[in-house]
Amino acid sequence: MAEPLSLIDQAKQRDEHAFLELLRRYAYIIVSVIRQYLHHIVGYDEDDLHQEIRLRAYHIMPDFRGDDVAFQCWLRRSTRGLCLNILEKQRQHEIIDMETLCKASLEQALQNTSLAPDAEYQRQQMLASVEEAIAALPEHFRNVVVLKDVDGLRYEEIAVALKVEVGTVKSRLGRARAMLREQLRGVRES
Template identity: 30%
Template sequence: MPLEHQLLVERSKKGDRAAFEHLVQLYENKVYTIAYRLMGNHADAADLAQDSFIKIYQALPNFRGDASFSTWIYHITVNVCRDELRKRQRRPTVSLDEPANDNGSTYEVRSTAPGPEEELDRNETQAMVQRCLNSLSDDYRTVLVMREIKEMSYEEIAEALGCSLGTVKSRLSRARQALKEKISKQMELLPPSNRLAK
């Protein structure tokens, strides 16, 4: 960690809010990216990135420096996202298509989605890969995001997840294989011009 970052961490631990705000600016894109890759949408990613920084601020006095600051931040962010995913599995969902009351009327939600022409212009390949990534288990998605998107070393991932180096390598290998299989199945659904080169 650069000396400037170390000084900001030390000042933040002593209650210097300006120093913490500077740390947020330094790491906000990385935290947001992790949250987005784990949650799969921008609104949740923004909310959970903010929640992560609240947790980071609250836990800052306990940061001992055993791990790098960025690894520590990634660990907290992953845990915040995992907690939210677990909560969602326990919450009942409300269907907007089912009648809301006895007279049979339904909820109406005005769509903010782009029109059909705009939707066709979107990058279908990227959306398909993100869907495949989102369909992986939490463990697989987390290790892939940390390695392939955040470019963390195997050692940093092991430290952040609290598991052995061998576990990280085998989990990453299985995650890559699972993602490859999901993408291969989805490739047939894309127009030929959007298919990834094999």
């Protein structure tokens, strides 16, 4: 008897119910990334971003090569890319009429401004180094780090997603973090 197709395989075959279930299952990724990047932006529509991600996912599904973890990584990267595009557009078009802001609004706006250019540059460099170091990890370590430290899943949820024991998740996470510390040692010292 043949094993039932996974949601990914069913979605690749344009099974609408499987595709919608896949997106429902991982909607938390879209929401968390959008809120992480756009929580202070006025005027963006979270539903529009969800729809754009759904459309992108629908178009890539027939050619998608990977499992649930790869899909989650793709979903995170795509959502992040959309958010960064929105932030860049806002920076390019942002005009603030300071005379119309009352004192309280001005204080709020100042709290939401980005870091000084040099500090922002250093932060961006560190973020790029961390992303590079994570990408360089072997897949079984990278998956655990992403699910725990990026997505914030509990050990039990990671174990289910990766189909391994909780102890294996903890062991892999410890080894992966040690590898990352070693890789990033030079970055922190500079």
